[in-house]
Amino acid sequence: MITAYISIGSNVEREHYLPAGVAAVAKLAMAWRMSRVFEAEPVGFEGDNFFNSVIEIKTSLSLVTLQQSLKEIERQLGRPDNAAKNQSRTIDLDILLYGDVINEASPTLPRSDLYKFAFVLWPMSELCPELVIPGQQQTIAQLWQQFSPQQSLWPVE
Template sequence: MTAIYLSLGSNVERHKHIAAALDALALHFGELIISPVYESKSIGFDGRNFFNLVVGANTSLSIAELSELLKKIEDDNGRKRNGPKFSPRTLDIDILTYGDFVGVDSGIELPRAEITKNAFVLLPLAMIAPQVKHPQLQQTYAELWQGYDQESQLLWAIDFEWSGKQISALT
């Protein structure tokens, strides 16, 4: 089994699509490690705010098989692939890491560059895997978050319930 971390985001019917993605991921992977859900402004285009979180799981799927599964989950949730890169999304699921793999497999570059570029990826990852090291940089996600310019991209935790559990709460 390989440990994976996935980034989830939505800015169209956000609660519905994030919950549906978590349902599908739990069905395929069993127990999930789920970060708090954060809200942030759209980056790269004017649009509604996004909900973002990171999920950890274990898989026996290859990177190509995992990518196909994630695309199917996105498509099942109304994802449109013919629009501009930076546009509203019903659901976006990205592979952040696949074990300690570094490189390109099936056209997917890992670890994903967004880990160190976007607060909405790095903070949730640091919340659920603070002592895990970035496979390429060999710094923990907590260390990377501590060194990140946290004022550059604002995000805030939101209340979020899934499957009868509070996975994210304002305190």
């Protein structure tokens, strides 16, 4: 059984697509939990604000199968295969961590978003503050304490 962390975000009909994405990801897990949902301004483009969260899953799926399954969920929820990086989207699912795996090929693990975006790091700090990122010395809580967000972000009530 592997513990994986997946970021999830939506800024198109987000009240519909975020819960739909969570429900679909939960079906891939033997057990799961998630952070609070945060609202965040888009990074790198103009658009509606995102709803973001991080889901922790316990899964027996291989990394390749998990990645393929997440891409299929994105397709089923209306995200085109050729979607550009910085644009509005119904759903975005990215593997942040997959056990202790360090991978330089796709998907790159640990995902660099952990070091760049408050909408990833704040939810991770809620789920697993004492987790040490594979190949690093710092815990998630330490990274969050040192982080200076470049975007506005707040919990959704």
